[in-house]
Amino acid sequence: MASTDLAQAVLVQLRATSAVANAFGDTWNPTNNTGVMKFFFDWAGQPDEPYLTAIEAWETYEFMTRTTGKTLAPYIATGQLQVLIYQSDRQAARALGVLVAAALNDQTAAIAWTGFTLMNLRMARAEFASITVTGPNVPIAFNRILTFDYEYSGSITEP
Amino acid sequence: MRSPSARCLINTVDIYRGVKGQDPDGGYRLTYPSLTYAGVPCTVQVGEFIEQFDEQQNRMTQALTYRIMTGQPYAVNARDKIVYVDGNGVTHTIMAEANRDEAGRGGAFTIRGSETL
Numbered sequence: 001m002a003s004t005d006l007a008q009a010v011l012v013q014l015r016a017t018s019a020v021a022n023a024f025g026d027t028w029n030p031t032n033n034t035g036v037m038k039f040f041f042d043w044a045g046q047p048d049e050p051y052l053t054a055i056e057a058w059e060t061y062e063f064m065t066r067t068t069g070k071t072l073a074p075y076i077a078t079g080q081l082q083v084l085i086y087q088s089d090r091q092a093a094r095a096l097g098v099l100v101a102a103a104l105n106d107q108t109a110a111i112a113w114t115g116f117t118l119m120n121l122r123m124a125r126a127e128f129a130s131i132t133v134t135g136p137n138v139p140i141a142f143n144r145i146l147t148f149d150y151e152y153s154g155s156i157t158e159p
Numbered sequence: 160m161r162s163p164s165a166r167c168l169i170n171t172v173d174i175y176r177g178v179k180g181q182d183p184d185g186g187y188r189l190t191y192p193s194l195t196y197a198g199v200p201c202t203v204q205v206g207e208f209i210e211q212f213d214e215q216q217n218r219m220t221q222a223l224t225y226r227i228m229t230g231q232p233y234a235v236n237a238r239d240k241i242v243y244v245d246g247n248g249v250t251h252t253i254m255a256e257a258n259r260d261e262a263g264r265g266g267a268f269t270i271r272g273s274e275t276l
Contacts, residue, residue: 043212043217043219044216044217044219045219046219046221046276051218053218086218089182089186090184090186090187090188091184091186092182093186094184131215133215134238134273135216135275136220136252136275136276137252139177139189139240139254140186140187140188140189140238142186143215
């Protein structure tokens with residue numbers, strides 16, 4: 001089934017990349033709603049570490065000139081996607097980040113959703129956030145944050 | 160405060176001392192290689208229990224606070240692991256936060272801990 005938006009396409013790609021899915025322990029089947037869910041957008045349910053949440057941080061739009069009499073307004077969207085990885089071990093959090101970057105970087109053909117064309121997706125920044133809380137069944141948690149730049153083309157219909 | 164009688168200490172917990180270390184990346188690491196105190200007689204009381212959004216971990220969390228009272232002092236440090244199997248056979252992993260000698264009289268000791276789900 002074709003993805004309908006960027007978020008779904010990214011989740012599909014992460015789950016389709018066995019190295020990433022296996023490292024996180026994600027076995028979620030979105031068709032049957034079965035398995036273990038480790039990849040989320042915006043916020044997570046109640047997963048054990050490791051897991052990740054992704055955020056569409058922002059997008060800007062550059063609209064092209066419409067052809068006279070046409071209602072379709074094409075545009076190019078530029079934005080950033082953040083992937084926040086939570087793991088109980090700092091080195092393991094970094095290693096998971098490398099796997100995620102490899103799964104997403106330049107995968108413009110695999111990360112596809114209906115009506116749009118992804119032109120660019122590449123990690124631009126990585127950092128560790130400072131957190132001190134205990135996680136479920138673990139005494140310590142670390143947070144690796146990856147920021148990806150992306151660009152895609154699309155269009156909307158205007159009256 | 161008097162020491163609690165054996166009739167009150169109807170529960171048991173296992174306590175694992177957290178061994179401090181560092182992973183090769185410099186991250187603080189606690190491991191629990193061995194059982195430090197087995198079958199500690201105590202009474203386990205659940206305090207605050209709440210669902211909340213954990214902003215640091217960007218996840219929904221069920222947070223439970225425990226008070227575990229014993230009649231003997233146990234050297235429990237923050238983030239030592241306490242394993243408690245309740246009457247229904249459900250295993251709870253509790254992270255110790257702090258402990259105190261009630262009223263400073265050496266009779267009753269309370270460990271405060273938390274469980275996140």
